[in-house]
Amino acid sequence: MPETLQITNLHVAVEGKPILRGVHLTINRGEVHALMGPNGSGKSTLGNAIMGHPNYEVTEGAIELNGQDILAMDASERARAGIFMAFQRPMAIPGVKMADFLRHATTNVRNPQRKEGEELIPMRQFRKELTAKMEQLKMDVEFARRYVNDGFSGGEMKRAEILQMAMLRPKFAILDETDSGLDVDAVKLASQSIAAIAQEQEGGAEMGILIITHHDKLLEYNTPDFTHVMMGGRIVETGGVELARELYTSGYDRIRSSYPEEAAVEDEMQQAAAAAV
Amino acid sequence: MSTDLLEDVALGEINKYDFITPTHEVFRAQKGLNAQVVAQISEMKREPAWMRDFRLKSLQVFESKPMPRWGGNIAIDFQDIYYYLKPTTEQGKTWDDVPQEIKETFDKLGIPEAEKKFLAGVKAQFESEVVYGSLQEDLAKKGVIFTDTDTAVREYPDLVREYFGRIIPPQDNKFAALNSAVWSGGSFIYVPKGVKIEFPLQAYFRINAERMGQFERTLIVVDEGAEVHYVEGCTAPMYSSESLHSAVVEIIVKKHARCRYTTIQNWANNIYNLVTKRAMAYEGALMEWIDGNLGSRLTMKYPAVYMMEPGARGEILSIAFASKGQHQDAGAKVVHAAPHTKSRIISKSISKNGGRASYRGLCKAEDGAVGCKSNVVCDALILDPKSRSDTYPYIEVEEQDVQIEHEASVSRIGEEQLFYLMSRGLTEAESSSMIVSGFIEPLIKELPMEYAVEMNRLIELQMEGSVG
Ligand SMILES: Nc1ncnc2c1ncn2[C@@H]1O[C@H](COP(=O)(O)OP(=O)(O)OP(=O)(O)O)[C@@H](O)[C@H]1O
Ligand SMILES: [Mg+2]
Numbered sequence: 219m220p221e222t223l224q225i226t227n228l229h230v231a232v233e234g235k236p237i238l239r240g241v242h243l244t245i246n247r248g249e250v251h252a253l254m255g256p257n258g259s260g261k262s263t264l265g266n267a268i269m270g271h272p273n274y275e276v277t278e279g280a281i282e283l284n285g286q287d288i289l290a291m292d293a294s295e296r297a298r299a300g301i302f303m304a305f306q307r308p309m310a311i312p313g314v315k316m317a318d319f320l321r322h323a324t325t326n327v328r329n330p331q332r333k334e335g336e337e338l339i340p341m342r343q344f345r346k347e348l349t350a351k352m353e354q355l356k357m358d359v360e361f362a363r364r365y366v367n368d369g370f371s372g373g374e375m376k377r378a379e380i381l382q383m384a385m386l387r388p389k390f391a392i393l394d395e396t397d398s399g400l401d402v403d404a405v406k407l408a409s410q411s412i413a414a415i416a417q418e419q420e421g422g423a424e425m426g427i428l429i430i431t432h433h434d435k436l437l438e439y440n441t442p443d444f445t446h447v448m449m450g451g452r453i454v455e456t457g458g459v460e461l462a463r464e465l466y467t468s469g470y471d472r473i474r475s476s477y478p479e480e481a482a483v484e485d486e487m488q489q490a491a492a493a494a495v
Numbered sequence: 496m497s498t499d500l501l502e503d504v505a506l507g508e509i510n511k512y513d514f515i516t517p518t519h520e521v522f523r524a525q526k527g528l529n530a531q532v533v534a535q536i537s538e539m540k541r542e543p544a545w546m547r548d549f550r551l552k553s554l555q556v557f558e559s560k561p562m563p564r565w566g567g568n569i570a571i572d573f574q575d576i577y578y579y580l581k582p583t584t585e586q587g588k589t590w591d592d593v594p595q596e597i598k599e600t601f602d603k604l605g606i607p608e609a610e611k612k613f614l615a616g617v618k619a620q621f622e623s624e625v626v627y628g629s630l631q632e633d634l635a636k637k638g639v640i641f642t643d644t645d646t647a648v649r650e651y652p653d654l655v656r657e658y659f660g661r662i663i664p665p666q667d668n669k670f671a672a673l674n675s676a677v678w679s680g681g682s683f684i685y686v687p688k689g690v691k692i693e694f695p696l697q698a699y700f701r702i703n704a705e706r707m708g709q710f711e712r713t714l715i716v717v718d719e720g721a722e723v724h725y726v727e728g729c730t731a732p733m734y735s736s737e738s739l740h741s742a743v744v745e746i747i748v749k750k751h752a753r754c755r756y757t758t759i760q761n762w763a764n765n766i767y768n769l770v771t772k773r774a775m776a777y778e779g780a781l782m783e784w785i786d787g788n789l790g791s792r793l794t795m796k797y798p799a800v801y802m803m804e805p806g807a808r809g810e811i812l813s814i815a816f817a818s819k820g821q822h823q824d825a826g827a828k829v830v831h832a833a834p835h836t837k838s839r840i841i842s843k844s845i846s847k848n849g850g851r852a853s854y855r856g857l858c859k860a861e862d863g864a865v866g867c868k869s870n871v872v873c874d875a876l877i878l879d880p881k882s883r884s885d886t887y888p889y890i891e892v893e894e895q896d897v898q899i900e901h902e903a904s905v906s907r908i909g910e911e912q913l914f915y916l917m918s919r920g921l922t923e924a925e926s927s928s929m930i931v932s933g934f935i936e937p938l939i940k941e942l943p944m945e946y947a948v949e950m951n952r953l954i955e956l957q958m959e960g961s962v963g
Contacts, residue, residue: 269914269918270917270918271914272910272914273910292917292923293914293917293918294917294918294920294921294922294923294926296918297917297918297919297920298920302918303918305915305918308915309909309911309912309914309915310912311912311915311916311929311930311933312933312934312936313932313933313934313935313936313937314929314930314932314933314936318929319916319919319929320919322921322925322929323916323919323920323921326919326920326921326922326925327919327920330920334922334924334925365933365936366933382919386919386920
């Protein structure tokens, strides 16, 4: 039995406003899923809800990891259970060095039972591993001394997210527009690195990946087993790699006309969002 | 995640320094304050007449001055305090001479260990009298004096008399007057011309008797072209009745000399910490205050630099952490009394669990102080809705040709930052603690290594048990 992340009939509201309206998605370890859809359709919302962001309220439905309900777990517990999300817009934490933060994070995720104040993984071992990972990602080691995402360029932030994933070795990873902000060479390297990280998972099993993207580049070395299209807070269509190809070449017109109800909700959400600004 | 994420757990307020060591005092002055008590203190210390007179005059000044009406709420019964207490008859020369129970207290604080490291000299003040001191021999050879102030009055009377009470006269404020009347202990440092001391000199202060005021008096004279870094750490055990700490620190930094004074204070929650600290910096001299304030019921402390001659510089970095039942009214004072003088103030405050942190700062440019520059940055981090932060900047400018900048920011710990860190497996408490240590990092990195570690540890202790 492969390990699974299963999302059933998920409804999510932000500040009382419904965003996701019944999402079904099952990801097995070792699978690559691409999630596409117009801006504002709810892709990041799905990621945040899976990761346990407190402002994303699950009003209905379930998220299960290997059959176990994780809705009651906070983000920290979910991370320790093996879920990771590379954020579309990572937060800056001024004054906190990448290396210190990552050493702490790595210790907790690798030793989920760790109590506050208990030993961190030995400095030497950590540094060795971190340096190796940074080299693979062609990152300057000096980077580890910088403050988390503070003053990082767009591309640096995305690389730093991949570095974190490499260190934390999750079972399931959500990559939210990790390709945006990266230059052509960097996207290729990111795509290769993600594929490599997916292979070297603990216990020999591969990582399950959900790639949220508007482009094809990240998928180059991570051929999707499934492609999902989100519109108006629902996954309206699921296909294989050819669906991804269709979307990033031809756009969402066909989808919109096939699913008029979701397209209408989508338009409504867009208007509401615009009005709120 | 609950919204009252930093809900207080009462036990979290107790820390590893909250222990009491039984003390065998040799002499305890009667409770309360009057001319007789003051004269008795002077007599016990076998002081010269000028010092006894200085004390008695200061007592009159103290009695004539009203309580300050700004800052924090001061509820002290001055007659309910012991003003002098002498724990041992002799000052220890070596570690072996130090009485066992005092050693135990120091062991708990890690003093000998600290000394084994790279400290140039250790003076530890136990209650009112310095009981243990050491100074590296080569420093003594260079003519550096590092002793307790009582000894200095006896052994270097001319040097002490020249500067004592000149920077902070008793008339300055009520608590300076009180200190001038009943002072005991503190450090005296003299660094001769051109002598640069590479390692920090340090003293550990500690209050350990209930209802015992501590009134140490520190005087530092850095002669022309000389350099010194003095470090003072302080942790006090916790008691149920009020304690008062009211120190005076006077510093003279002569032409092209440098002085850095680093303090980390972690007072028990019932202590009033009312301190006057002031330095005068002369031509091309640099004075730096680094000031960390944790604990206490009320701290009022505004390290000052008076820039007296052209090219003098003053820098003040301060961190205040106010938790439940604590009010930190801390800040800085810079006075530009000469042309082309420069000052910089960086203040960071954190308030938590209903604590209150206020920044109070004065920047003054006197008439004729042309081309002087001052930059003030104060940032406050508020950890929960119960806590409070205020800023009281006072700017007095008598000169046109000056450049004064003041920036202030207040932030609340961000939910998005917390979520980001938690999504990497850090617990909520670890995450907020990490955000707080990041917030004060710009100041921590100015501290000597082991103090940085200690400061981080103290902050962690303040943050522990803070999740509801
Ligand atoms: N924290 C939030 N506060 C308020 N509104 C939100 C929040 N998060 C999401 N929304 C709203 O929910 C809707 C879906 O947003 P979401 O970020 O999930 O879209 P997306 O599919 O990731 O879009 P994009 O492709 O532009 O990244 C939008 O209307 C957005 O404004
Ligand atoms: Mg998005």
